[in-house]
Amino acid sequence: xxxxxxxxxxxxxxxxxxRQFLQTASAAAATALVMPAGARKANAxxxxxxPRDDDLETVVTSCAHNCxxxxxxxxxxxxxxxxxxSTDNGTYQGDAYGTDTExxxxxxxxxxxxxxxxxLYSPERLLYPMKRVGKRGEGKFKRVSWDxxxxxxxxxxxxxxxxxxxQALLDQSYAGASYGVLHKSDQxxxxxxxxxxxxxxxxxxxxxxxxxxxxxxxxxxxxxIEDGNEDDxxxxxxLIIMWGWNPAYTFHGGNTFYYMRMAKQRGCKFVLIDxxxxxxxxxxxxxxxxxxxxxxxAMMAGMAYHIWDNGWHDQGFIDRFVQGMDPGTTPNWAYxxxxxxxxxxxxxxxxxxxKTPEWAAEICGVKADDIRKLAEMYATTKPAxxxxxxxxxxxxxxxxxxxxxxxxxxxxxNIGILGGCAEGVGxxxxxxxxxxxxxxxxxxxxxxxxxxxxxxxVLNYPNVTRQEAGLWPRSDQFxxxxxxxxxxxxxxxxxxxxxxxxxxxxxxxxxxxxxxEGESLLVCSDSTITPTGIWADYLLPIATHFERHDxxxxxxxxxxxxxxxxxIEPLGESKTDFQVYTELAWRLGxxxxxxxxxxxxxxxxxxxxxxxxxxxxxxxxQEHQHVEWSWxxxxxxxxxKFILSQPHVAxxxxxxxxxxxxxxxxxxEILSSQLAQIDDWSRTQYGYEIPAIPKWIEPWESLNHxxxxxxxxxxxxPHPRWRTHSIFNNIPWLRETFSxxxxxxxxxxxxxxxxxxxxxxxxxxxxxxxTPVYVTERCMPGVLVLHEGAWMDLDKDGVDRAGNPDFLTxxxxxxxxxxxxxxxxxxxxxxxxxxxxxxDQLATARSHVFRRDQ
Numbered sequence: 001x002x003x004x005x006x007x008x009x010x011x012x013x014x015x016x017x018x019r020q021f022l023q024t025a026s027a028a029a030a031t032a033l034v035m036p037a038g039a040r041k042a043n044a045x046x047x048x049x050x051p052r053d054d055d056l057e058t059v060v061t062s063c064a065h066n067c068x069x070x071x072x073x074x075x076x077x078x079x080x081x082x083x084x085x086s087t088d089n090g091t092y093q094g095d096a097y098g099t100d101t102e103x104x105x106x107x108x109x110x111x112x113x114x115x116x117x118x119x120l121y122s123p124e125r126l127l128y129p130m131k132r133v134g135k136r137g138e139g140k141f142k143r144v145s146w147d148x149x150x151x152x153x154x155x156x157x158x159x160x161x162x163x164x165x166x167q168a169l170l171d172q173s174y175a176g177a178s179y180g181v182l183h184k185s186d187q188x189x190x191x192x193x194x195x196x197x198x199x200x201x202x203x204x205x206x207x208x209x210x211x212x213x214x215x216x217x218x219x220x221x222x223x224x225i226e227d228g229n230e231d232d233x234x235x236x237x238x239l240i241i242m243w244g245w246n247p248a249y250t251f252h253g254g255n256t257f258y259y260m261r262m263a264k265q266r267g268c269k270f271v272l273i274d275x276x277x278x279x280x281x282x283x284x285x286x287x288x289x290x291x292x293x294x295x296x297x298a299m300m301a302g303m304a305y306h307i308w309d310n311g312w313h314d315q316g317f318i319d320r321f322v323q324g325m326d327p328g329t330t331p332n333w334a335y336x337x338x339x340x341x342x343x344x345x346x347x348x349x350x351x352x353x354x355k356t357p358e359w360a361a362e363i364c365g366v367k368a369d370d371i372r373k374l375a376e377m378y379a380t381t382k383p384a385x386x387x388x389x390x391x392x393x394x395x396x397x398x399x400x401x402x403x404x405x406x407x408x409x410x411x412x413x414n415i416g417i418l419g420g421c422a423e424g425v426g427x428x429x430x431x432x433x434x435x436x437x438x439x440x441x442x443x444x445x446x447x448x449x450x451x452x453x454x455x456x457x458v459l460n461y462p463n464v465t466r467q468e469a470g471l472w473p474r475s476d477q478f479x480x481x482x483x484x485x486x487x488x489x490x491x492x493x494x495x496x497x498x499x500x501x502x503x504x505x506x507x508x509x510x511x512x513x514x515x516x517e518g519e520s521l522l523v524c525s526d527s528t529i530t531p532t533g534i535w536a537d538y539l540l541p542i543a544t545h546f547e548r549h550d551x552x553x554x555x556x557x558x559x560x561x562x563x564x565x566x567x568i569e570p571l572g573e574s575k576t577d578f579q580v581y582t583e584l585a586w587r588l589g590x591x592x593x594x595x596x597x598x599x600x601x602x603x604x605x606x607x608x609x610x611x612x613x614x615x616x617x618x619x620x621x622q623e624h625q626h627v628e629w630s631w632x633x634x635x636x637x638x639x640x641k642f643i644l645s646q647p648h649v650a651x652x653x654x655x656x657x658x659x660x661x662x663x664x665x666x667x668x669e670i671l672s673s674q675l676a677q678i679d680d681w682s683r684t685q686y687g688y689e690i691p692a693i694p695k696w697i698e699p700w701e702s703l704n705h706x707x708x709x710x711x712x713x714x715x716x717x718p719h720p721r722w723r724t725h726s727i728f729n730n731i732p733w734l735r736e737t738f739s740x741x742x743x744x745x746x747x748x749x750x751x752x753x754x755x756x757x758x759x760x761x762x763x764x765x766x767x768x769x770x771t772p773v774y775v776t777e778r779c780m781p782g783v784l785v786l787h788e789g790a791w792m793d794l795d796k797d798g799v800d801r802a803g804n805p806d807f808l809t810x811x812x813x814x815x816x817x818x819x820x821x822x823x824x825x826x827x828x829x830x831x832x833x834x835x836x837x838x839x840d841q842l843a844t845a846r847s848h849v850f851r852r853d854q
Contacts, residue, residue: 051078051083053076055078056076056077056078056083057076057077057078058074058075058076059074059075059076059077059565059567059638060072060073060074060075060092060562060563060565060637060638060639061073061074061075061545061546061552061562061563061564061565061567061638062545062552062562062564063109063113063116063552064177064179064180064544064545064552064564065112065113065176065177065727065728066174066175066176066177066179066555066724066725066727067110067112067250067555067724068250068251068252068253068555068556069110069251069252069253069254069256069554069555069557069558070107070179070254070552070553070554070555070558070562071087071088071107071108071109071110071113071254072087072088072092072106072107072108072109072562072638072639073085073086073087073109073113073116074086074087074088074092075546075567077567077568080569081568082117082120082546082567082568084117085109085113085114085116085117087106087107087108087109087113087114088106088107088108088109088639090106092637092638092639093637093639093640093641094637102232102235102259102262103643104641104643105254105255105258106255107254107255107558107560107562107639107641111721111722111734111737112722112723112724112727112728112734115728115731115733115734118731118732118733119527119528119727119728119730120544120546120571122528122730122731123730124528124529124530124730125527125528125571125572126526126527126528126529126533126539126540126542126572126574127541127571127572127573127574128144128541128572128573129143129144129145129146129148129149129538129539129540129541129573130142130143130144130538130539131144131148131149131152131537131538131539132536132537136509136510136535137506137509137534137535138534139534141539146573146575146583146603149538149540150580150583150584150587151587152538153521153523153538153584154584154587154588156487156518156521157169157201157487157521157584157588158588159518160201160486160519160520161199161200161201164484164486165201165446165484166200166201166202166446166478167201167202167203167446167447167478167481167483167485168201168203168483168484168485168486168487169196169199169201169202169203169486169487169488169489169521170205170454170483170485170487170488170489171187171192171193171196171202171203171204171205171489172205172451172454172488172489172490172491172493172495173185173186173187173190173191173192173193173489173490173491173492173493174186174187174491174492174493174495175492176491176492176493176494176526176727177492177527177544177545177727179492179552179555180545180550180551180552180553180564181550181551181553181613181614181617182549182550182551182578182610182613182617183545183548183550183577183578185491185492185493186492187204187205187206187443188442188443189442189443190491190492191491191577191578191581192489192491192492192525192577192581193442193443193444193445194441194444194581194594195581195584195585195594197441197442197443197445198441198444198585198590198593198594199585199588199590201446202444202445202446203445203446203447203448203449203483203485204443204445204447204448204449205448205449205450205451205454206448206450206451206470206472206685206817207450207451207452207470207817207819208451208817209394209451209452209495209498209499209819209821210390210394211390211393211394211425212816212817212818212819213393213394213395213397213398213399213402213814213816213817213818213819214388214390214393214398214399214402214424214425215424215425216399216402216816216817216818217393217399217402217403217405217406217816218402218406218424218425220399220403220669220672220674220675221403221406221424221663221668221669221670221672222406222422222424222651222661222662222663222669223661223662223663223664223669224662225424225425225427226425226427226428226430226650227422227423227424227425227426227427227650227651228252228422228423228425228426228427228428228556228557228650229421229422229423229428229647229648229649229650230428230429230557230558230559230644230647230648231251231252231253231255231256231258231259231260231428231557231558232255232259232647232648233259233419233647233648233649234256234259234260234262234263234385234419235259235262235263235266236263236383236418236419236647237263237268237383237384237385237419237420237421238267238269238381238382238383238384238419239268239269239270239377239378239381239384239385240260240263240268240270240271240284240384240387241270241271241374241378241384241385241386241387242270242271242272242273242274242280242281242284242286242387242389243274243296243386243387243388243392243405244273244274244296244388244389244390244391244392245272245274245280245387245391246274246278246279246280246389246718247260247280248278248279248721249279249280249718249719249720249721250389250719252426252555252556252557253428253554253556253557253558254554254557254558254560255558264284264285269287269377269381270284270285270286270287271286271287271289271374271377272286272287272288273289273291273296273299273374274288274289274290274291275290275291275292275293275714275716275779275780275783275785276290276716276718276743276778276779276780276785277290277777277778277779278778279721289366289370289374290365290366290780291364291366291780292363292364292365292702292703292704292714292780292782292783293392293395293702293703293714293716293783293822293823294392294395294396294699294701294702294714294822294823295363295364295365295702295704296364296392296401297397297400297404297694297695297697298355298359298360298363298364298696299360299364299366299371300401300404300405300407300408301346301355301359301360301404301696302355302356302357302358302359302360302361302364302368302371302375303357303360303371303374303375303378303408304342304346304355304375304404304407304408304411305346305347305354305355305356305357305359305360306356306357306371306372306375306376307375307378307379307408307411307412308343308346308347308411310376310379312375312376312379312380312412313379313411313412314412314413316413317410317411317413317415318410318411318413321410321415321654321655321661321668322410322411322667322669322670323663323665323667323668323669323670323671323673324341324342324669324670324672324693325341325342325343325407325410325411325670326341326342326344327341327343327344329341329667330671331665334671334676334692337676337677339671339676339692339693340693341671341693342407342670342671342693342694345693345695355696356368357369357371357372357375363696363704365703365780378408378412379412382413382414382419383414383417383418383419383420384412384419384420384421385414385419385420385421386405386408386409386414386421387421387423388401388402388405388423388424391718391719391822392822393818394818394819394820394821394822395699395814395818395820395821395822395823396697396699396700396701396814396818396820396823397697397699397814397816397818398814398816398818398819398820399690399814399816399817399818400691400694400695400696400697402424403670403693403694404694404696405424406422406424406668406670406694407670407694409421409422410668410670415650415651415655415668416649416650416651416652416654416655416656417649417652417655418646418647418649418652422650422651423650425556426556426557427556428557428558428648428650429554429557429558429559429642429644429648431553431554431561432617432620432624432625433620446478446483447471447472447478447481447482447483448471448472448685449469449470449471449472449483450469450685450813450817451495451499451819452499452500452501452811452819453469453470453811453813454485454488454505454508455499455501455504455505455507455508455811456468456469456504456508456811457469457482457483458485458508458511458512459504459507459508459511461482461484461485462482462484464482465482465687466480466482466682466683466687467682467687467688467813468687468813470685470686470687470813470817471685472685473683473684473685480683485512486512486515486519486520486521487520487521487523488521488522488523489523489525490522490523490524490525490526490532490533490536491525491577492525492526492577493532494526494530494531494532494725494726494727495532496531496532496535497530497531497532497726497789497791497792497804497806498725498726498788498789498806499806499811499819500806500809500810500811500819500820500821501766501767501806501807501809501810501811502767502792502800502804502806502807503766503767503798503807504766504811506535509522509535520537521537522535522536522537522538523536523537523538523540524536524538524539524540525540525542525577525580526540526541526542527542527543527544527574528730530726530791531726531791531792540575540580541573541574541575542574542575542576542577542580543570543571543574543575543576544574545564546566546567546568547566547567547568547569547570547571547574547576548566548570548576548578548606548610549564549565549566549607549610549611549614550564550610550614551563551564551614551617551618552564559641559642559644559648560639560640560641560642561621561634561639561640562638562639563634563635563637563638563639565635566607575603576606578595578606578610579602579606581594582594582595582598582602582603583602583603586600595609597609597612597613614631615631618631618634619631625642627640670693670694671692671693672692672693675690675691675692676692685817686815686816686817687813687815688813689815690815690816699820699823700810700812700820700823701714701810701823701824701825702714702823702825703782703783705825707825708825710825710827711825711826711827712782712825713748713782713783713784713825713826713827713828714782714783714784714824714825715783715784715785715786715805715808715822715824715825715826716784716786716822716824717785717786717787717788717805717806717809717821717822718785718787718788719787719788719789720738720787720788720789721738722734722737722738723787723789724789725788725789726789726790726791727789729789729790729791730791735837739772739774739837740771740786740787740790740802740803740837741771741772741773741774741786741803742760742762742771742772742773742774742784742786742803743773743774743776743778743779743784743785743786744760744773744774744775744776744779744784744785744828745775745776745777745779745780745781745782745783746775746776746777747781748781748782749773749775752828752829752830753830754773754775754828754829754830755773755775756773756774756775757772757773758772758830759771759772759773759830759831759832759833759834759835760773760828760830760831761799761828761829761830761831761833762784762786762805762808762826762827762828763826763827764824764825764826764827766807766808766809766810767798767800767807767808768798768799768800768807769786769799769800769802769803769804769805769807769808770799770800770801770803770831770833770834770835771786771803771835772835773828784826784828786803786805787805788804788805788806788821789804790802790803790804790805791804792804792807793836795833795834799833801833801834801835801836802835802836802837803835805821805824806821808824809821809823809824810823810824
């Protein structure tokens with residue numbers, strides 16, 4: 001058997017470790033001390049000189065990870081090896097070097113994108129199909145052929161479908177690092193979902209971990225998730241409220257920081273509402289308002305009260321464009337069904353509890369005077385952007401925070417105007433549809449559950465209610481039928497590492513094993529060995545975006561396309577997801593229907609077929625979006641940046657031209673027509689009642705809860721700058737720069753005898769994790785911060801030594817689907833347990849060098 005050249009293995013063989021380098025250097029120094037006089041100096045060079053730019057081929061491509069943006073990468077390669085990566089310098093659309101304008105800014109990659117070469121040639125790179133030979137989760141696999149892996153998978157799929165029904169296989173695909181025109185992995189229009197739907201056996205998931213509460217709010221309020229401005233609109237704001245938003249770490253457009261800086265230079269004021277003082281607050285000199293986690297809706301209600309109390313609301317805007325804001329805009333049918341307007345709730349007309357700033361202050365821990373001050377700033381500064389980020393919506397009843405934010409945006413008239421903001425989800429400029437024929441079996445499923453309830457279903461089947469499962473209603477015999485899950489496909493996702501309550505997931509996986517040999521199937525398709533893959537039966541090596549042909553789409557914002565050619569041939573025996581599912585479809589009898597343009601040899605020769613799909617897509621772009629470049633010109637240039645006639649502002653047409661909103665009433669629905677008319681909540685995917693207007697609902701864990709007697713700290717797990725969820729966790733460069741550590745308030749640490757750099761244990765009744773501690777004044781008392789996405793690393797007692805916060809999170813269903821990642825109480829103490837910074841033991845975090853012990 002012939003094994004193809006592996007540049008990663010070659011690099012590891014000839015690249016010394018840090019220890020080897022130091023040992024060699026010490027030996028050389030010692031030798032120099034005893035070298036005889038007159039000895040000739042060696043002229044040999046141990047390694048081939050680093051290639052110069054003139055020796056390299058330059059190829060424009062992009063990053064591909066699910067970070068909230070999509071930037072240009074420029075691959076510099078020698079032969080079939082990428083030597084280094086750079087990024088946009090202004091020249092690739094025919095402009096001069098350094099061109100970077102408000103109209104056409106550069107699409108410069110961040111730290112994560114620039115480190116992608118380390119991921120491509122990572123020691124964890126998966127190069128061959130692997131089959132599990134050890135116990136589940138033990139990490140023991142053997143190499144097998146593609147034929148054996150796909151034959152066994154196909155046979156098991158047929159067996160499980162025929163024995164356990166069309167709900168037996170769970171689709172856990174997600175956006176991961178596979179987001180493009182052709183190679184796409186998500187639950188709605190992705191490759192795996194279409195494959196399992198056509199196979200006739202698929203349980204899907206309807207809730208998105210990042211922003212399901214926000215999605216619910218946007219759809220109920222505006223009728224669409226396309227409620228975002230393009231980021232150039234921020235440059236025209238006079239006030240930007242970053243509510244739970246840290247754009248220095250998480251930006252949702254190609255050039256967020258560019259336009260935020262421009263706003264600052266033009267005199268815009270910034271406010272941050274967040275439990276921690278972030279880098280964004282420092283960068284923009286923002287007024288920091290610390291807030292207790294999961295209490296944001298209460299603070300917003302207090303702001304609404306103060307705005308009404310002073311008559312700062314925009315009554316003309318409310319009367320024209322809003323339903324349910326006050327009695328005058330609330331339809332009679334809603335009153336007849338026992339509902340009230342938002343203003344009546346805020347004033348306490350019916351419940352006798354006015355939602356004053358003082359009322360809110362008791363809940364959220366923000367001074368009433370600060371609530372009043374912020375309310376006045378927002379209501380009297382025009383235009384003002386209240387950017388309600390996703391993070392506070394990742395809480396129990398998180399949708400109420402987003403709906404409350406929409407109410408504030410509407411009552412101040414800051415929707416549909418340049419410099420204002422209606423953002424919940426924030427999807428903005430609309431890119432062209434995908435090339436693949438997704439109209440057939442695009443999203444066929446036989447059960448759709450709330451994503452993080454799969455483990456609960458497996459552990460408790462068949463004694464599971466539709467409310468517990470979060471079952472989406474159907475109009476056939478499968479309505480209300482809880483799936484008997486026997487198999488899981490992971491594609492473009494590391495969900496086993498990323499969903500809530502990991503210990504519950506581990507118990508569920510082990511229960512699947514108890515069903516008997518051959519009665520379950522776990523398949524992980526990825527380019528690297530991940531924590532999820534460790535628990536799989538089969539590991540399928542997937543080509544990275546450098547090793548397949550595609551076009552990069554902007555991610556929710558950004559008006560551009562980036563050509564993504566096959567820069568190098570796939571390493572090892574890697575194949576694309578499209579190749580894998582096409583081949584499986586042929587073996588299962590529906591190959592031509594699944595991939596109509598492909599011949600039977602697509603598994604070995606995909607290039608011409610992929611090109612044909614992309615050419616068809618480009619023709620749609622030319623027709624619908626009036627692009628004059630030919631496909632060949634686009635491939636040559638590498639990037640096409642649209643120049644808009646004016647900044648894209650969500651709902652500008654509704655406000656300026658009177659077009660209706662996409663809601664039942666045609667207005668902004670602060671009182672939701674859909675929610676207000678539901679009679680039987682048990683027959684909805686929500687399962688439990690959701691108020692028709694935004695309200696403050698007490699979460700199941702918070703600093704106001706009696707449970708603080710046992711677990712006195714509220715843990716939040718924001719997105720890190722140095723990972724995209726769990727992607728890039730195995731990159732030594734990034735781990736050397738940023739530590740996985742628990743951030744703790746200095747006063748709390750002093751009281752508990754904890755010093756900066758100590759190893760601490762965080763625990764509750766769901767799990768235990770170990771990390772170093774970072775002591776600072778930049779986090780409010782009573783709150784701990786531990787960034788999500790660390791690759792789990794369990795010791796013999798089940799303690800996670802890597803510091804993954806999802807061992808502490810709870811998987812209880814929040815009705816609208818919000819994931820309660822940030823609704824966590826826990827305790828903390830110094831520990832003698834061992835912390836491991838990552839699977840690569842050579843990488844050590846050095847950020848502590850630049851910090852002073854507290």
